[in-house]
Amino acid sequence: MLTIARRPATTRRRPVPPPAAVLTPAQAFTALPVADQLARVEQLARQALPLYGLPPTSAISLLNYSENATWLIRPPGGPARVLRINRPGYHPRANIASELEWVLAIRRDTPLVTAEPVAALDGEYIQHVWHPGVPEPRNCVLFTFVEGTEPDDSNRLASFELLGEVTARLHRHVVAWKPSRPMRRFRWDFDAMLGPDGHWGQWQNGTGVTPPIQRHLNRVLPVLRRRSDAVGFAKNRFGLIHADLRAANLLVKNDTVAAIDFDDCGYSWFIYDLAAALSFIETHPDLPAYIDAWLRGYAKVRTLSKAEIAEIDTFVMMRRLLLLAWIGSHADTAQAQSVAPGFAEGTAALADRYLSRFA
Template structure:
């Protein structure tokens, strides 16, 4: 029998669906729930829907990406943010055994997968073509409140999450999402331009530093797909990549995959206006937001290459690498 990890991507999907369906038995759910995939990225996420219309989100964690303790750490922060009213986040649901993190094994998998069920949050994912100035201002305010909470929160002694700094993002020694040099469509000429940009990012971030006022626990992935607009409120979901990084990296992630769009400068202005309602944002910090946007853009070039088997990264492919070139040139011209 062929192991799950060696199967082609299209053959893995039915197995993941079988695992998700089996996992629903670990929770006190009504009979007859349906299970439908809604997203496949680092993890596989499914909508679980009961005949009476009640819904939940079930997440199958990717094997080897986070330890059980790291997942528990993510959930501890997410729960405290929700309970203290800092931001609306999905509520984890305990299994029949009283544990939030469930482990379920499929016959085609070597190890059981960690699985978490969340209550379903209402709202719609925003689109880049919409008028997002008001939601981005609200998001800036929410992000600042999350940063205040992160600085004040007494983390559990066992708390552990990834660190997102220059080396773990763009460095050559086992970066979390793969090497940017392996980007789809990368060639020698493109690599040289990327290298100059990466070197400049490195210099500027080294000068910027990792003082406690600039570097701490952050969401790390506030892209549009992880936001829900529900009336006037903005909800934040998917804390799977939360970890330790520069606070202003959270300003860059909301424009992920759309860094080249003409409305981005205006959206960043809205975000900073909202942020300043809660926290001071000195000009010397604000001026580095383009550095974090560029860091994120190149990090996503690496991510696309290392996740090319999934539909969304595949749809971006070499076009995202090529679309990064004028951004690199503009960044070098302005800050080099």
């Protein structure tokens, strides 16, 4: 009899799905809805208040939540204050201390008003605060509350002239100023803005950057590097600047002008402050008039060289690409979402005009 050997039966196993990704505490916090994030950060803010001698039951309301969380504090029976809770991993404590030293020097040495940092009970301006609902400890700074309103947006020419004058006062101050210690702040040069390790991420990851747009914008990079480097790094052209002095960061009350929000201040070309003033409106048809108004205000206080003025378009283009990077790295914020539609296409159009002049 022929017998046929049977193969042993095999047991088929169902494929095991890969384990779900485990989020770090920081990633889990970022994944929360913004309202939930703010509820937790507010608890951290209330925990910080006693360090400055303020009751944790003070009235508190949100002013801004973007890079940092900024809160208006109204303690019972005391003056209003502003508490800034710095985002983690951006500015080390030494960098914040440098920012505050310049802010105090501006307030002391110029007619400009700044929000003055308020020392905590231990005599330090910067407090390192932890709360169990927030994954990382945060650096906090309390400031005086500066009264005033933003310049009238219905008269942009006057606003840009004022911006130019205020910016020139800051530049004149920093050229002559001798800080008490080496200033530790970001450097806003070509690599820091547009390089692979840029402070605000890579512009190639910006919202709406398609492969054709990326290829087109790549053509601008060598021109920007060459022309910005040609402006040079001499002390009268490159130094500590505000780096975000837009109309939103001026407050006017009667004859008093205040400059606020020095969180981005760092080392860059002085003319870059003009490009920062034009943030998000680089393609506006009235841009030449805004630039002329800014230069007119600046000239009341300080002179720019012909070489700097000749490269205004270069620094406007650099700032636009930096903002494209910012939109990509902040895509979950309401501010970035509000400006993202069409921004990449507008940047490509701006590059067209730039290359037609300088390529």
